[in-house]
Amino acid sequence: MIYIILNIVCALFIIFFTHLIDTKTKSDNLGVSSFSVAMLVTAIESILFVLVLIMRYTNFEALIVPVMRICLALDGIAFVIVSFGIFEIGRPRKYLIISLIKYALVLFAVIISFFQFTTIDVSFEHGIVIASEYLIPAPAREFFPLTWTSLFTNLYRYVIPITGMLFLVILQEDKNATQLEKYQTSVMAEGILLMWAINLAIKFVSTSAPAFSLLYMYSYLFMYVVFYMALTKISVPSGKAMFVTLFKSLVSYILPAVAVGVLSMFLQPATGEYTKVFIAQFIAYSTVAVLFSLWISSVLSSSSRLYTADYEASLEKELAKIDYKESEMDQITAKMFEIMRRNVESSSMTVYILSGQNELDVAYSSNNMNIKIPLNNPMFDALLNINKSIVVKSQIEKQHDLAVAQKELEAFFAHTKSDALFILNEGHNIFGIITLGKKASGDHYKEYDYNVFVKLYSYFFVFGYYMRNISNKDVLGVVNREIKMSSQIITSIQENIDHVKTPKVDIGYMMVPAHNIGGEFIDMIRLTEKRHLFVVGDLSGKGIAASMNMVILKSIIRSYLAEVHDFKQLVVKLNTFVRDSLPKGTIFAGLFALIDFETDTMYYINCGIPALMMYTQVYNNVIEIQGSGHVLGFVKDLTPYVSVKTTKLNHGDIIMACTDGLIQSHSLRGEQFGKERVQQAVLDNSTYPAQRMAQFTFEGLLKFMSKEMEDDVSILVIKYEGLPEEKKETVEAPAEGEAVEATEAAAETTETVEAPAEETPAEEPVDTQMDAVADETVTPESVAAEMAAVAEAAAVEEPAEKKPAIPVDDMTMPEGFEMPDLSDLDAMMKEAGL
Numbered sequence: 001m002i003y004i005i006l007n008i009v010c011a012l013f014i015i016f017f018t019h020l021i022d023t024k025t026k027s028d029n030l031g032v033s034s035f036s037v038a039m040l041v042t043a044i045e046s047i048l049f050v051l052v053l054i055m056r057y058t059n060f061e062a063l064i065v066p067v068m069r070i071c072l073a074l075d076g077i078a079f080v081i082v083s084f085g086i087f088e089i090g091r092p093r094k095y096l097i098i099s100l101i102k103y104a105l106v107l108f109a110v111i112i113s114f115f116q117f118t119t120i121d122v123s124f125e126h127g128i129v130i131a132s133e134y135l136i137p138a139p140a141r142e143f144f145p146l147t148w149t150s151l152f153t154n155l156y157r158y159v160i161p162i163t164g165m166l167f168l169v170i171l172q173e174d175k176n177a178t179q180l181e182k183y184q185t186s187v188m189a190e191g192i193l194l195m196w197a198i199n200l201a202i203k204f205v206s207t208s209a210p211a212f213s214l215l216y217m218y219s220y221l222f223m224y225v226v227f228y229m230a231l232t233k234i235s236v237p238s239g240k241a242m243f244v245t246l247f248k249s250l251v252s253y254i255l256p257a258v259a260v261g262v263l264s265m266f267l268q269p270a271t272g273e274y275t276k277v278f279i280a281q282f283i284a285y286s287t288v289a290v291l292f293s294l295w296i297s298s299v300l301s302s303s304s305r306l307y308t309a310d311y312e313a314s315l316e317k318e319l320a321k322i323d324y325k326e327s328e329m330d331q332i333t334a335k336m337f338e339i340m341r342r343n344v345e346s347s348s349m350t351v352y353i354l355s356g357q358n359e360l361d362v363a364y365s366s367n368n369m370n371i372k373i374p375l376n377n378p379m380f381d382a383l384l385n386i387n388k389s390i391v392v393k394s395q396i397e398k399q400h401d402l403a404v405a406q407k408e409l410e411a412f413f414a415h416t417k418s419d420a421l422f423i424l425n426e427g428h429n430i431f432g433i434i435t436l437g438k439k440a441s442g443d444h445y446k447e448y449d450y451n452v453f454v455k456l457y458s459y460f461f462v463f464g465y466y467m468r469n470i471s472n473k474d475v476l477g478v479v480n481r482e483i484k485m486s487s488q489i490i491t492s493i494q495e496n497i498d499h500v501k502t503p504k505v506d507i508g509y510m511m512v513p514a515h516n517i518g519g520e521f522i523d524m525i526r527l528t529e530k531r532h533l534f535v536v537g538d539l540s541g542k543g544i545a546a547s548m549n550m551v552i553l554k555s556i557i558r559s560y561l562a563e564v565h566d567f568k569q570l571v572v573k574l575n576t577f578v579r580d581s582l583p584k585g586t587i588f589a590g591l592f593a594l595i596d597f598e599t600d601t602m603y604y605i606n607c608g609i610p611a612l613m614m615y616t617q618v619y620n621n622v623i624e625i626q627g628s629g630h631v632l633g634f635v636k637d638l639t640p641y642v643s644v645k646t647t648k649l650n651h652g653d654i655i656m657a658c659t660d661g662l663i664q665s666h667s668l669r670g671e672q673f674g675k676e677r678v679q680q681a682v683l684d685n686s687t688y689p690a691q692r693m694a695q696f697t698f699e700g701l702l703k704f705m706s707k708e709m710e711d712d713v714s715i716l717v718i719k720y721e722g723l724p725e726e727k728k729e730t731v732e733a734p735a736e737g738e739a740v741e742a743t744e745a746a747a748e749t750t751e752t753v754e755a756p757a758e759e760t761p762a763e764e765p766v767d768t769q770m771d772a773v774a775d776e777t778v779t780p781e782s783v784a785a786e787m788a789a790v791a792e793a794a795a796v797e798e799p800a801e802k803k804p805a806i807p808v809d810d811m812t813m814p815e816g817f818e819m820p821d822l823s824d825l826d827a828m829m830k831e832a833g834l
Helices: 002-024 030-057 064-090 096-116 148-174 179-206 210-215 217-231 239-267 276-302 312-320 329-344 378-385 400-416 447-455 457-470 481-495 543-561 567-580 674-684 690-705 736-747 780-796 825-832
Strands: 117-123 127-132 349-354 359-365 390-392 420-426 429-436 505-512 520-528 531-539 588-596 601-607 611-616 621-624 645-648 654-658 713-720
Touching (some): 002 030, 002 217, 179 210, 179 217, 312 329, 329 349, 349 457, 378 420, 390 447, 400 420, 420 457, 429 457, 531 654
Antiparallel strands (some): 349 359, 390 420, 420 429, 611 654
């Protein structure tokens, strides 16, 4: 019975791998298609052989021999198909002579199976017994004792497969095959050798235990598994990588298995009976061995000291550990190259940063490159137009979208002696590039490497942005560094905003840093023609550090939109980035709002925005709709705290979002500006365009303070006009005289940053199908009811001393929550601008 079960398991695995090869490999390659057909034939053979064993077990002997003849014929046919499939990998075209030879061998296998095997028997005592007559007459038989059985076995299992392999090697040498193709060939040769080894082992064991011959299908299973591994290889491991793989297999699997076998040998009772104590011991140390195997495999896979072709986890782990705050530039660059050399096997790395001459100059090079790359190279525009920030040399001829810049890319890689290119850009503005030389093994970067680079692009962007801001050591010594950086960052922000074009909405915004530079920003991203994402954010910190973090996060948001299609998950992923990738202690307080102009709906997530006001024309009143929120970067997993709210937008509705700099600023008498004045400003200015509303609100703050600004101020105003035909007049930019007046009012305190009168050309839409599922619907009625309930409760029980209400969050802390040190909370809040 055990042999039936083992053969059923083998048949299931063969069917499974048949499906894998059929679905995961390239169907236009004749060789690969032949493997799929050969595995299908082998799967049928394994099923029929299971039926033969079942018939023997049930003593139904009438069909055993006919079905077994079919199995043997299918055995020969499968070897013919797979062997010619190996040949067709090197020569995909079909030739008549090759087809005739293949069909002749198939027919020969059928003839031998049905007409030359005189005796066929299958039993659990004697295994598989096949007898036939000799091919050579008696006189010469002593020198050539060849039977039809031995001819069938040697021809189909040994001669035909090795012939196909030899022809493949010759054809590959003739057409100068790539290293990957040669490596795949060597792996397939290992599969054939493994099949032979298992067959010989089964034959050897069958001399003392004949029933072992019933497991011959396992040799085919392992051969096809290795073939599948060969066909799905996408990179060539170096000798070091193969040694590491062998070492990991030895430590993770072979040693635990040997330990279990040795313990079983010593602990097995002398009588040979399996007692309850022995079974319990066997289960115990087998469980320990399995757990150890899983643990050591995980440790070795994530270890940065052991190179592996599957390096994604260890590379990400090391990139995340780079501390840009506590290390010098030379240490950072050396560490970055060492990480790439150890994990990816990069032979060299060069970083080019934009200079004042509109050229990319070398900021770091591991191989002493000293060239300049003009930024007006049409290759860069072509790549950015197809949203391609990473290119590896092996893709140039394979991906049709790179054809527009094929010649330029080939010339670039030759000129820079590189094999991979990272473009560091903010929208269409390139500030640097990173190039990697070929792998130390001399091989090109493959599809796996490209996918890892794309997934970890944010780490390379952070590194490049760091190099951009500190590579010029002379500028670091200048006192006016922050002023210069302020101009650059403000320009970058304005150029990267996708201004809303729909007549349904009027947008106005202002960003005013308190001290020339800051960490606040407003961004508008066009997802599709009918959806827009709005972000208002305040990053903790001051000066150049906050501004650098701000621009990095702004670019990362756009980067993540290309891969995340769920509104809530976008915010959760950004929380992870702020916590793990930005300097320690950085937090983000802000708002994410997604407006669907087709359904007149706004979805929003409060991430610590202090005020989100909504004016409704129906009630002629301003209400707060922000609700509770949690800043990004504070907890490890934000998922339990994220809540997507939604509200319906009607004609005349006004949304105003602002940072804490507007609400918490104080007058000379120490009085806070407060939310009430913001609400009143919305009411008083509701008839003006959105940009004028933002300006008037800010001017009101300046008159209230009558002194220098305390904190950065950002204001976003969204006036919703409803259906296009309801809009009475086109939204225009503020008149020139009004803009001058606003500038003069702000000049007494600080430089203001506002929406430009003439919009810069917007970028192409991100074109992402961002899904937003509301957790809570906010309406004016629900907010009014909530306010009435609070007022009623306050009237019933008037507190002795009025204090601002503090929302109570009774949620249990999620798994993985790390409580930070709050011993210096006041200083932390002041530093964070909260």
